Amino acid sequence: MITPAGTTPPVPGVSGPPMVLAEGLHKSFSRLQVLRGIDLEVARQEVMCIIGPSGSGKSTLLRCINHLEKINAGRLWVDGELVGYRQRGGKLHELREREICAKRAEIGMVFQQFNLFPHMTALENVIEAPIRVKGMPKAQAAELAGQLLDRAGLKDKASAYPRQLSGGQQQRVAIARALAMQPKLMLFDEPTSALDPELVGDVLAVMRDLATSGMTMIVVTHEMGFAREVGDTLVFMDQGAVVEAGRPREVLSNPQRARTRAFLSKVL
Amino acid sequence: MTTPRMAETAGRTGPPEEIKAVPVRHPGRWLAAAVVFLLVAMLVHTLVTNPRFQWDIIGRYFLSSRVLDGLELTILLTVVAMAIGIVLGVILAVMRLSTNPLLSSASWAYIWLFRGTPVLVQLLFWFNLAFLYPRISLGVPFGPSFLQANANDLITALTAAILGLGLNEGAYMAEVVRAGILSVEHGQAEAAQALGMSRTLTMRRIILPQAMRVIIPPTGNETISMLKTSSLASVITVTELLYAVQLIYSVNFQTIPLLIVASIWYLIVTSVLTAGQFYIERYYARGSARQLPPTPWQRLRRYLFTFHAPPPAPPAQLPSGEGR
Numbered sequence: 001m002i003t004p005a006g007t008t009p010p011v012p013g014v015s016g017p018p019m020v021l022a023e024g025l026h027k028s029f030s031r032l033q034v035l036r037g038i039d040l041e042v043a044r045q046e047v048m049c050i051i052g053p054s055g056s057g058k059s060t061l062l063r064c065i066n067h068l069e070k071i072n073a074g075r076l077w078v079d080g081e082l083v084g085y086r087q088r089g090g091k092l093h094e095l096r097e098r099e100i101c102a103k104r105a106e107i108g109m110v111f112q113q114f115n116l117f118p119h120m121t122a123l124e125n126v127i128e129a130p131i132r133v134k135g136m137p138k139a140q141a142a143e144l145a146g147q148l149l150d151r152a153g154l155k156d157k158a159s160a161y162p163r164q165l166s167g168g169q170q171q172r173v174a175i176a177r178a179l180a181m182q183p184k185l186m187l188f189d190e191p192t193s194a195l196d197p198e199l200v201g202d203v204l205a206v207m208r209d210l211a212t213s214g215m216t217m218i219v220v221t222h223e224m225g226f227a228r229e230v231g232d233t234l235v236f237m238d239q240g241a242v243v244e245a246g247r248p249r250e251v252l253s254n255p256q257r258a259r260t261r262a263f264l265s266k267v268l
Numbered sequence: 269m270t271t272p273r274m275a276e277t278a279g280r281t282g283p284p285e286e287i288k289a290v291p292v293r294h295p296g297r298w299l300a301a302a303v304v305f306l307l308v309a310m311l312v313h314t315l316v317t318n319p320r321f322q323w324d325i326i327g328r329y330f331l332s333s334r335v336l337d338g339l340e341l342t343i344l345l346t347v348v349a350m351a352i353g354i355v356l357g358v359i360l361a362v363m364r365l366s367t368n369p370l371l372s373s374a375s376w377a378y379i380w381l382f383r384g385t386p387v388l389v390q391l392l393f394w395f396n397l398a399f400l401y402p403r404i405s406l407g408v409p410f411g412p413s414f415l416q417a418n419a420n421d422l423i424t425a426l427t428a429a430i431l432g433l434g435l436n437e438g439a440y441m442a443e444v445v446r447a448g449i450l451s452v453e454h455g456q457a458e459a460a461q462a463l464g465m466s467r468t469l470t471m472r473r474i475i476l477p478q479a480m481r482v483i484i485p486p487t488g489n490e491t492i493s494m495l496k497t498s499s500l501a502s503v504i505t506v507t508e509l510l511y512a513v514q515l516i517y518s519v520n521f522q523t524i525p526l527l528i529v530a531s532i533w534y535l536i537v538t539s540v541l542t543a544g545q546f547y548i549e550r551y552y553a554r555g556s557a558r559q560l561p562p563t564p565w566q567r568l569r570r571y572l573f574t575f576h577a578p579p580p581a582p583p584a585q586l587p588s589g590e591g592r
Contacts, residue, residue, distance in 0.1 A: 066462055097466060105464025115459035119477050119554065129463035132473060161554065174459075181463060 017080035019044050019185050019216045020065060024074035027060055027240075034060045036240040037074070042185075042233075047217045049227035049248065052237035053263060058220040061237070062187045065218070066107040067100055078107065079184060105133050108178030112190040114170045116162040122149065122173045123158040126180045134181065141180070148176035152206050168199030172206050179210070186210065188219040224268060228252055236260045325525040329516065330532070338512025339533050345429060345498040345508055350491050352434030357441025362471065364446055375442065382439035388500050391432035395504040397423050429501035429508075437494060444486045448479030480552040488545035492538050509533060 018041045025038035034057045042048050050058045063069040064076060067084045076083040084100065085092040095103075117125050126145035130136040136144075149158055152172040162170050171191055178186060188207065192200040204226050211217055211230045221227060227234050227248050234248040236255075244251055244260045252268070255261045315321060329335055363375035382390070398419035407413025423431075452475050460470040502511035513526040550561065562570070 068458060068461065101461075101464045101466050103464075104462060107462075109459075109462035111455060111459060111462075113455055115453075115455040117456065117459070117474055117478075119552075128473065129460075129465060132469055133464045177463070 016044065017077070018042060019046070019079055020218070021077040022061075022074065023076075025061070025064065025071055025076060026073035027057070027064060027069060027071050034240050035064070035071075038240075038242055040235070040242065042216060042218060045214045045216055046232045047211045047215075047219065047230055048233045048235060049231035050218065050220045050235045050237060051222065051224070051227065051263075051267075052243075055239075056237040057240040058237050059189050062109070062189050062218060062220055065185075065187060066104050066109055068109075078103070101133070105129070105181055106184050108181060108183035108186040110171070110174050110178055110186070110188045110191045112193050114162070114167070114174045114194070116170055116174055116177070118162050121159050121161055122154065122165070122176075125162070125173055126177045129177070130180050145176065145180055148179050149173070151209070152176050153202065166199060167195045168202045171195065171203045175203075175206055175210070184216065186215055186217045188217065188221070190220050190222065192221070192223060222267065224252060236263065238263070320524070321528070322522065322525045325522050326528050326532075329513075329522075329526060329529050332516075334512050334516060335509070335529060335533070338507055338509040338530075339537075341426075341507060341512075342495065342498050342509040343537065345426075345433060345501060345506070346491065346495045348430050349433035349437055349498065350494055352430070353437025353441045353490070353494075354487070356435070356438030357443075357445045358476075360438060360442035361445035361449060364442065365449060379439045379442055382436050383443075387432065387436045387497060388503065390436050391429060391500055391504055394423065394428040394432045395425060397428070425501075425504050425506045428504055429498070429506045433494065433498060433501070437490065440490060441487070444483055444490065445479070447486075448481075448483035449475055451482040452478045477552070481549075484545065484549050484552055488541065488548075491545075492541055495537055495541065496534060 020040065020042040022038050022040040025035050025040075026033070027035040038057075038061060040061075050061070052058050060069060064071050065078060065083065070084060081103070082092075083103070084095055086095060087093075116122075117128065120128065123142065123145055126148060127138065127141040130141040130144065131138055146155075146158065149155055152175060154169060154172055154176070157165060157169060157173070162173070165173065175191075191207070192203050195203065200223070204223060207217070207219070207226070208230050219226070219231070231248045233245060234251045235245040236243045236251065236257075236259075238259055244255060244257050251260065252264065255264055360375045360378060363371040364379075366372050366375075401419050404417050404419050404422055405413035406415040449471075456474055456478065457470055460474045461467075465473070498508055499510035501508050502514060505511070507515065509530050513530045517523045517526040547563075550563070553561070
């Protein structure tokens with residue numbers, strides 16, 4: 001198993017445990033094995049892009065990281081803390097719902113289908129969780145949301161309902177909504193796959209901006225250009241395992257494994 | 269060879285010439301209109317000329333205090349029973365969808381029991397509860413009791429009617445609410461959870477408000493149905509609208525005119541409820557349509573003031589530039 005640990009240049013001024021650390025992660029849905037022993041390390045401020053054919057377990061891996069899915073075996077840490085469990089003595093104790101929610105609140109997630117709340121305006125979508133989950137005063141949340149929407153180029157769309165927005169605009173609102181919780185880690189699950197080709201660029205620009213600002217990001221994507229330019233690490237997954245990982249340029253131009261070569265020859 | 273023509277069109281200034289054509293005739297519509305008109309004329313004629321309708325008696329009793337008291341009680345029964353039904357329905361629906369097997373089967377059993385027996389039987393059952401439990405007490409289970417009351421004093425005809433109608437309605441509303449909750453896409457709950465929202469908060473802020481669009485129309489239906497079902501309370505001596513007019517015609521034998529009095533009142537209240545439902549549906553439609561449907565007043569105004577003008581252009585609410 002190849003781990004991407006060590007392939008990333010250490011970022012000066014950032015210390016502490018890795019943002020995400022996975023050891024021998026297994027996940028299966030009834031009899032279907034989706035993840036078969038994933039080892040992974042994501043450093044602070046690292047941007048990791050994950051590519052691979054559909055059904056390779058990329059999305060499931062993301063969903064395990066914020067505990068939308070329970071892992072069956074292995075260990076998973078986010079920011080030095082076990083995901084979903086507490087270790088006391090030699091035993092693992094399941095976390096309570098409140099504790100799981102508190103941890104999820106620190107991890108932003110962006111979905112392929114946007115999943116904006118259709119009964120709320122763009123602004124209401126963004127301020128909902130800061131107010132209800134973090135207990136942020138409404139005025140403060142609205143000010144923060146205004147800044148985030150502005151950064152996403154959607155200043156004049158604050159009072160629009162999702163259905164009045166294009167796919168690209170909806171996805172940028174979804175990114176602003178995740179950022180409003182001031183997360184330490186952002187997960188992107190094929191954020192541009194449901195978009196018309198001409199709208200992809202705007203979303204990628206917002207993500208690039210975010211990466212430059214030092215956010216730790218894990219991006220499941222098919223955008224090889226983005227992976228090459230913005231990613232610090234590129235991971236190729238197939239059949240629930242990491243096949244190859246390394247610097248994006250090296251993996252893309254000089255893949256070591258035959259399976260990686262076969263996949264890249266189809267998508268590049 | 270379209271190129272030269274395209275150039276020609278592009279060179280022209282001003283809006284394109286609108287098509288003027290002879291519209292298709294619809295002789296069938298005229299025939300249908302004639303038939304309907306004839307039937308309506310016959311109906312009006314008989315209503316006016318048949319002396320047995322006794323419109324003077326209908327007029328005399330229409331606003332009489334006994335009828336109005338009955339109407340008030342009917343509305344009270346409908347409102348209270350529906351309120352109980354809706355609250356109970358939401359609780360039962362959430363229980364039914366719970367991952368806790370005990371909660372979901374308890375909800376299932378409740379719905380099975382209350383939906384499976386006639387509401388008339390349930391009303392009679394509650395009315396005669398004293399036969400089963402002559403004394404009702406509040407206290408520790410199998411232990412001492414703090415409060416005691418005679419069942420016959422506690423369960424009056426009115427409380428029996430409210431209990432019977434409300435508890436029965438809860439079973440139906442549970443299914444309505446459950447359908448609404450299931451209609452909300454799973455991604456919504458996931459997005460809320462990913463933001464750190466608890467299951468309760470997700471249900472209250474994200475799922476239920478969206479489920480409302482599916483819940484409201486059948487709930488309006490249930491409310492209108494309840495208005496009329498409340499007349500069953502007449503069998504347990506609650507003097508709601510039907511029983512009120514029955515008491516009057518049992519003395520003066522003007523059965524038909526008084527039943528017409530009651531029917532007109534039921535129609536009036538149903539009309540008010542229908543209008544209310546329209547506005548509630550419109551409220552919960554925000555975000556689901558690019559443009560809310562016009563209210564009847566807006567439609568009437570537009571119809572009156574834009575007579576012969578072309579129909580209004582579709583609202584330009586699309587995002588500019590990026591159409592999707």
